[in-house]
Amino acid sequence: MNNQLFFEALLDLRRSYVGEMDFIVNNYQLSSAQWFIFKTIAQTAPTTLVEVAKARTIEKPTATKIIQKLVELNLIQSSEGRDKREKILSLTEHGQSMYQEIQQQVSTCQQESLANISVPVEELTAQLNMVTQYYQNRKEERFGRTY
Numbered sequence: 001m002n003n004q005l006f007f008e009a010l011l012d013l014r015r016s017y018v019g020e021m022d023f024i025v026n027n028y029q030l031s032s033a034q035w036f037i038f039k040t041i042a043q044t045a046p047t048t049l050v051e052v053a054k055a056r057t058i059e060k061p062t063a064t065k066i067i068q069k070l071v072e073l074n075l076i077q078s079s080e081g082r083d084k085r086e087k088i089l090s091l092t093e094h095g096q097s098m099y100q101e102i103q104q105q106v107s108t109c110q111q112e113s114l115a116n117i118s119v120p121v122e123e124l125t126a127q128l129n130m131v132t133q134y135y136q137n138r139k140e141e142r143f144g145r146t147y
Contacts, residue, residue, distance in 0.1 A: 010131070020113070024105045028098060029073070035102065037066045041076055042099045045090040048081060052089065057139055070095075 018032045025035040040055050041047055053063040067089065070076045075095035078087040091099060117124070 020109055021106065024109060025102060028102060030102075034066050034069060037063065038070055038075060038095070038099065039103070041067075041070075041089050042091055042095070042103075046088045047090075048086055048088060050086075057142070075099075 021032040021035055025032060030038065036056060037052060040052050044051065044055065049060060049063055049067060052067070053060045056063065067076065067078075071078060074092055075098060076089055077092050077095075078089055080086070081088045114124075
């Protein structure tokens, strides 16, 4: 396979997926960037800003702005951690309800997208493993060893 085509396909897939997520989450006054942070907090709570930024491979100031917006929307709450600088993040009741509602729509969208692919599950899994390994290698090169 041509290397350039591989990376162009990855970018096209990303754009398409983010567009689909935007279509869903915009109905809840969220952007896809806010959704991905919100989802990360929902899946890892209780967590910290540093852990969220690392998981999403974004800079802490970017995560801070998005988290502040999610707090304003009453989707997440912040409490003191081990010291005053650390904040523990978790979902509010409203956030939990909204997360479940959005996640259901996202799951349906994902299932519908995969239903149109006529590649055996084993082959998709092998390709996913390859792309995941590539992504992990890039993350390690950029941010150091991740565990």
